[in-house]
Amino acid sequence: MKLAVLQTAGPADPDPKAALDLLEARAAEAAGQGARLLVAPELFLTGYNIGERAWDLAEPADGPSAGRAAAIAAAHGLALLYGFPERTPEGIYNAALFVDSDGRRACYRKAHLFGAEEKRLFRPGDARPTLLEVGGLKVAPLICYDVEFPEAVRWAAEAGAQLVAVPTALMEPMAFVAETLVPARAYENGVFVAYANRAGREGDLTYVGRSSIAAPDGALLAAAGAEEEALLVAELDWAGHAATRAANPYHADRRRDLYP
Amino acid sequence: MKLAVLQTAGPADPDPKAALDLLEARAAEAAGQGARLLVAPELFLTGYNIGERAWDLAEPADGPSAGRAAAIAAAHGLALLYGFPERTPEGIYNAALFVDSDGRRACYRKAHLFGAEEKRLFRPGDARPTLLEVGGLKVAPLICYDVEFPEAVRWAAEAGAQLVAVPTALMEPMAFVAETLVPARAYENGVFVAYANRAGREGDLTYVGRSSIAAPDGALLAAAGAEEEALLVAELDWAGHAATRAANPYHADRRRDLYP
Numbered sequence: 083m084k085l086a087v088l089q090t091a092g093p094a095d096p097d098p099k100a101a102l103d104l105l106e107a108r109a110a111e112a113a114g115q116g117a118r119l120l121v122a123p124e125l126f127l128t129g130y131n132i133g134e135r136a137w138d139l140a141e142p143a144d145g146p147s148a149g150r151a152a153a154i155a156a157a158h159g160l161a162l163l164y165g166f167p168e169r170t171p172e173g174i175y176n177a178a179l180f181v182d183s184d185g186r187r188a189c190y191r192k193a194h195l196f197g198a199e200e201k202r203l204f205r206p207g208d209a210r211p212t213l214l215e216v217g218g219l220k221v222a223p224l225i226c227y228d229v230e231f232p233e234a235v236r237w238a239a240e241a242g243a244q245l246v247a248v249p250t251a252l253m254e255p256m257a258f259v260a261e262t263l264v265p266a267r268a269y270e271n272g273v274f275v276a277y278a279n280r281a282g283r284e285g286d287l288t289y290v291g292r293s294s295i296a297a298p299d300g301a302l303l304a305a306a307g308a309e310e311e312a313l314l315v316a317e318l319d320w321a322g323h324a325a326t327r328a329a330n331p332y333h334a335d336r337r338r339d340l341y342p
Numbered sequence: 343m344k345l346a347v348l349q350t351a352g353p354a355d356p357d358p359k360a361a362l363d364l365l366e367a368r369a370a371e372a373a374g375q376g377a378r379l380l381v382a383p384e385l386f387l388t389g390y391n392i393g394e395r396a397w398d399l400a401e402p403a404d405g406p407s408a409g410r411a412a413a414i415a416a417a418h419g420l421a422l423l424y425g426f427p428e429r430t431p432e433g434i435y436n437a438a439l440f441v442d443s444d445g446r447r448a449c450y451r452k453a454h455l456f457g458a459e460e461k462r463l464f465r466p467g468d469a470r471p472t473l474l475e476v477g478g479l480k481v482a483p484l485i486c487y488d489v490e491f492p493e494a495v496r497w498a499a500e501a502g503a504q505l506v507a508v509p510t511a512l513m514e515p516m517a518f519v520a521e522t523l524v525p526a527r528a529y530e531n532g533v534f535v536a537y538a539n540r541a542g543r544e545g546d547l548t549y550v551g552r553s554s555i556a557a558p559d560g561a562l563l564a565a566a567g568a569e570e571e572a573l574l575v576a577e578l579d580w581a582g583h584a585a586t587r588a589a590n591p592y593h594a595d596r597r598r599d600l601y602p
Contacts, residue, residue, distance in 0.1 A: 193600055195595075196595075210600055230530065231592065231595075233493075233596070237601050258529055262522055263526050266526035269518055270492060299518070335456075340468070340470055340494075341493035
């Protein structure tokens with residue numbers, strides 16, 4: 083299964099239409115390279131560091147932007163996963179929408195909100211991710227801070243996920259997360275991890291870029307730099323990593339009796 | 343609290359007396375630099391790759407080698423943690439003995455046995471580590487493969503450990519563990535991690551060295567090379583990492599409702 087990860091730089095101002103235009107252009111490019119799934123950053127649709135404007139720009143998971151994303155997926159024959167502020171009757175979530183070319187949709191809500199600002203703006207998600215299937219691989223979406231908790235990725239892997247796909251917005255001074263925790267999660271669970279980050283500045287935040295696609299042996303199949311927009315594409319060869327899983331049988335060797 | 347980590351190279355043949363001579367020399371050196379705790383590798387006393395000779399060389403946790411280690415600790419005024427094969431009425435464990443200069447002793451038995459050979463030679467430990475106190479810090483011992491399981495280090499940190507001390511015998515091709523998983527465990531739990539490895543060859547194994555002392559922000563306070571014997575010493579300033587714990591409040595932000 084070929085996977086694409088979009089690292090964005092900017093935008094200067096919240097502009098969902100411009101974001102969808104960019105998504106369409108990159109989806110075409112990714113599909114042209116054979117990708118079956120394109121993962122874009124956290125709050126891709128609106129920008130991340132936009133304060134209460136997230137409340138105004140929030141849309142339902144079946145809103146107009148979702149409709150356009152579904153049309154992009156159908157037109158280019160690949161699935162999309164991107165972050166957006168989700169409007170619901172009970173409040174606004176920091177969410178990620180999955181749409182594929184067959185019209186399937188799923189919405190995941192970030193469970194671990196990061197810092198005072200996210201906790202002020204959003205409600206925390208109250209469900210673990212639903213596993214999706216793309217190109218024969220089972221995919222678990224998580225968002226940014228979620229993946230820093232080993233329990234979340236462990237749960238996903240034990241539920242059968244082969245790829246953990248992470249829209250994110252990781253800023254300075256936390257490059258350690260992209261450089262070390264992301265490959266650690268891949269290795270300690272024997273799964274692929276796709277980490278789609280922002281780069282450059284947005285208001286008072288400087289994102290660290292370093293989007294990546296990590297393999298079950300912890301190796302980076304593709305990695306972006308710190309500052310520029312990038313489209314990463316890599317082949318995820320699950321069967322080809324059978325030896326990795328045999329060499330690192332963490333799931334079989336876990337001591338659930340001592341550490342449930 | 344100043345901590346020392348001993349990376350050993352060799353030995354060619356199992357020789358507990360030579361190992362204790364080395365321990366005494368390094369304990370004197372570490373104490374001379376102000377260290378309060380010296381951590382030595384897994385099965386330090388006998389060698390790691392010695393097959394069934396571990397059964398013959400195993401000693402009780404209060405056996406003669408433990409007595410000499412206690413005398414070394416008392417003479418040099420520092421605590422020791424080192425690996426040895428522990429003889430018990432029910433069988434042999436891959437264990438680590440803690441002795442301090444006040445005569446306190448504790449024995450931890452490796453819970454996660456690695457590979458067919460360890461599972462053939464040893465019984466698995468059936469208890470989580472008992473927390474020790476050294477120089478004002480709470481210390482949790484784990485052994486090698488144990489630390490690769492995020493659940494074990496999470497448990498120790500939530501039990502109050504500030505330092506996770508790990509006698510290990512990490513071999514090729516698993517340098518990823520030393521380079522990435524060890525600092526990841528420190529960062530994701532906000533604790534110090536001491537990783538005391540072997541280096542060089544022992545029979546058909548080549549150890550990766552790379553012993554280290556990782557800080558709660560994931561930075562390496564000290565690190566050894568791949569091949570040589572080394573004595574690492576670093577100051578563990580728990581109070582000085584208050585800002586790290588505030589910036590990465592993983593324990594407070596954990597979603598125990600979703601990922602118990």
